Amino acid sequence: MRKISLLFTLLLAAATTQAQLRLAAIFDDHMVLQQQSPTPIWGWSYSTQDITIQVSWDTTTVKVKTDNTAFWGTTLFTPVAGGPHTITVKAGGETITLKDVMTGEVWLCAGQSNMEWSMNASLDGKNDIDKVNDLNIRLFDVPNSAAMTPQVRGEGEWKVANPENVKSFSAVAYYFGKKLNTSLNVPIGLINASWGGTPAETWTPRESIEGNPKLLEASKKQVDDRPWCPSSPAVVYNSMINPMLPFRIAGALWYQGEANTAAPATYKLLMETMITDWRKHFLHDFPFYYVQIAPYAGYGEVEKGTLVREQEVKMLDIAKTGMVVVSDLVEDVNDIHPKYKKPVGERLANLALSDTYGKKGITYLNPLYKEMKVEKAKIRLSFNNIPTGLMAKSGSPTEFTIAGEDKVFYPAKAVIDGNTVVVSAKEVKKPAAVRFGWKNGSIPNLFSKEGLPVSSFRTDDWVIEVK
Numbered sequence: 001m002r003k004i005s006l007l008f009t010l011l012l013a014a015a016t017t018q019a020q021l022r023l024a025a026i027f028d029d030h031m032v033l034q035q036q037s038p039t040p041i042w043g044w045s046y047s048t049q050d051i052t053i054q055v056s057w058d059t060t061t062v063k064v065k066t067d068n069t070a071f072w073g074t075t076l077f078t079p080v081a082g083g084p085h086t087i088t089v090k091a092g093g094e095t096i097t098l099k100d101v102m103t104g105e106v107w108l109c110a111g112q113s114n115m116e117w118s119m120n121a122s123l124d125g126k127n128d129i130d131k132v133n134d135l136n137i138r139l140f141d142v143p144n145s146a147a148m149t150p151q152v153r154g155e156g157e158w159k160v161a162n163p164e165n166v167k168s169f170s171a172v173a174y175y176f177g178k179k180l181n182t183s184l185n186v187p188i189g190l191i192n193a194s195w196g197g198t199p200a201e202t203w204t205p206r207e208s209i210e211g212n213p214k215l216l217e218a219s220k221k222q223v224d225d226r227p228w229c230p231s232s233p234a235v236v237y238n239s240m241i242n243p244m245l246p247f248r249i250a251g252a253l254w255y256q257g258e259a260n261t262a263a264p265a266t267y268k269l270l271m272e273t274m275i276t277d278w279r280k281h282f283l284h285d286f287p288f289y290y291v292q293i294a295p296y297a298g299y300g301e302v303e304k305g306t307l308v309r310e311q312e313v314k315m316l317d318i319a320k321t322g323m324v325v326v327s328d329l330v331e332d333v334n335d336i337h338p339k340y341k342k343p344v345g346e347r348l349a350n351l352a353l354s355d356t357y358g359k360k361g362i363t364y365l366n367p368l369y370k371e372m373k374v375e376k377a378k379i380r381l382s383f384n385n386i387p388t389g390l391m392a393k394s395g396s397p398t399e400f401t402i403a404g405e406d407k408v409f410y411p412a413k414a415v416i417d418g419n420t421v422v423v424s425a426k427e428v429k430k431p432a433a434v435r436f437g438w439k440n441g442s443i444p445n446l447f448s449k450e451g452l453p454v455s456s457f458r459t460d461d462w463v464i465e466v467k
Contacts, residue, residue, distance in 0.1 A: 021094040025154035032189025034248040042073035081186035104187030109173035111256035113196030137161035142193040146235035154243025175345025197229035206234035218263035254290035264307035297441030333441035363450040369457035399444035433460035
């Protein structure tokens with residue numbers, strides 16, 4: 001009996017000394033907190049327990065109590081960029097101290113495979129890996145996982161950017177962060193949450209898909225038997241985004257769309273829904289910058305990829321968004337993964353440096369179609385975002401087609417005339433519409449004189465059926 005009593009006492013002692021104080025995975029040594037911001041911090045411990053938090057950047061002690069689900073949460077007010085700092089969290093006899101914490105600019109980098117594409121896999125990245133020694137760039141890689149219900153604690157750890165840690169990290173995200181770090185001279189935190197092949201529905205809360213008939217119908221066109229990733233609504237959001245909500249970020253980057261060519265007409269609506277949801281749950285109306293998908297000939301005969309690109313241009317109507325065009329960065333239109341990621345990351349950085357951080361003198365906006373004017377048998381096109389004009393690389397402008405009211409398109413002659421392009425074809429006497437770069441795999445040669453490619457476009461709104 002005495003042995004049983006002793007065993008019971010030991011088991012009880014073990015139970016009462018088991019660690020209960022925990023933080024969400026996003027809070028870790030080497031992390032970066034968004035500078036000069038109200039920054040949520042949260043975790044779990046025994047129910048109704050008092051939690052105290054002390055930070056090294058001031059003398060404030062923050063106190064909070066866990067609720068009956070063992071959850072606690074509060075807000076820290078972060079200082080100007082700098083560090084290293086410590087954050088000490090205490091609950092009863094337990095203490096967690098986060099070390100080497102920096103304050104700076106934190107960006108979430110999400111999407112599918114072209115965002116996930118690692119430094120080691122990109123042709124420019126693999127040559128730079130051994131040169132990486134960025135103590136003020138910190139990397140957080142969210143492991144791929146999906147769940148039918150929202151998860152809470154999350155997975156991952158913060159790491160300093162060095163050759164070992166950067167080689168498997170997103171190349172687009174790293175080059176974006178590298179340019180920000182160089183230009184702003186502040187610590188940069190990069191959170192990579194990307195998964196190759198995932199449609200945008202997987203990154204959007206379920207109730208938002210199911211509550212919109214158009215989005216629900218479009219989501220049914222996704223095939224859920226692909227072996228490399230899930231495609232059901234919300235399952236990636238639940239597992240890879242929800243656990244970090246509402247962590248404070250400066251903004252988000254997005255490189256995705258290739259997996260949504262089955263229903264391109266609703267892509268802008270889907271993305272606006274996702275962006276709105278993310279901003280709501282992150283408690284912050286942050287900027288959202290994205291990459292227009294690259295030319296790829298493998299989508300089939302219908303211009304499904306181009307229709308997604310058209311939707312991405314329309315996404316610019318969403319507040320605080322920006323887009324970069326990468327049609328000139330493709331070597332092989334039969335490969336959905338352009339191999340050079342450095343210029344993609346740097347174009348996104350130029351966008352952020354100009355729009356978010358107010359840096360002057362950076363050319364960062366791609367030329368976009370503005371309007372057309374019929375002039376007898378020709379159509380004159382004008383554009384936005386051409387500060388000093390247009391140019392064609394290697395000859396006359398390519399990838400233009402023109403049609404009359406019969407909607408039959410013919411290859412067209414295009415001539416740059418000042419800040420406009422004049423388009424014509426001998427087969428079309430009474431032109432009604434022009435399309436530019438309209439094939440899925442088109443790589444046009446029309447640029448602004450600053451060297452940024454003109455986005456594909458059409459002047460018509462004629463229905464294109466996608467089966």
